[in-house]
Amino acid sequence: MTTEPFEVIVQRHGPTVLRVCRALVGGDDADDAWSETFLSALRGYDELPGDANVEAWLVTIAHRRSIDLIRARARRAVPAEEIADRPAPARSGPLGDLDLLRAVAALPDRQRQAVAYHHLVGLPHEEVARVIGGTPAAARKAASDGVKALRERLGAATQTAPLTRTTDGEGR
Structure with missing residues (x-):
């Protein structure tokens, strides 16, 4: 307890x-x-x-x-039109948070989950494997493939702003 x-x-x-x-x-x-x-x-x-x-x-x-x-x-029902008056979200760093979230959301499920849990949260591959199922090696491969896909999709900006937690525990 x-x-x-x-x-x-x-x-x-x-x-x-x-x-x-x-x-x-x-x-x-x-x-x-x-x-x-x-x-x-x-x-x-x-x-x-x-x-x-x-x-x-x-x-x-x-x-x-x-x-x-x-x-x-x-x-649930999907609206037919987007609201045009919505303000643009704030951007931070060399890569906007919205850009990163969209790129992560576009990954296949296993890669998205592995990247989120390992690189954004900082869980070891063993814990990631327990959460999403499979082996630690499979979780490591999914995270690696996901990061590779993000680098290809987002270009050099991701190489200067890695998807790891900072020393104060906050993600980038």
Whole structure:
């Protein structure tokens, strides 16, 4: 049983879970997936062993909630026209966040998940394999193939702005 207050867990791992949700479901549904993740986690938090990897546990829940939202999205109506008055999203760094999210979203499912969990969240390949299924070698290959596809799609900008976590724990 864990002893940290759940609020501390949300503060510590909330940004990581949000990055996972954005990578898997995009910006529109990321907040919903994030909320669903922490609601589910709150229900099971008291049963979590004290030595559990909380971040990997939350990423697994985020993965499942994101899959639920993707399935729900496939069942909902799609609007025929886009709103033209929408302001352009803010850009940061040599590669805009929106550009990166779109490129990650365009990857095949396994590559997208492996890139998100390993490069954006920082989980080791063994944990990635547990979350998405398969072997650590398969997770490593999917992440490698995904990064290669992103570099091809985004050009040299990705080589100057790698998809890794910075030393302060924030992703780029």
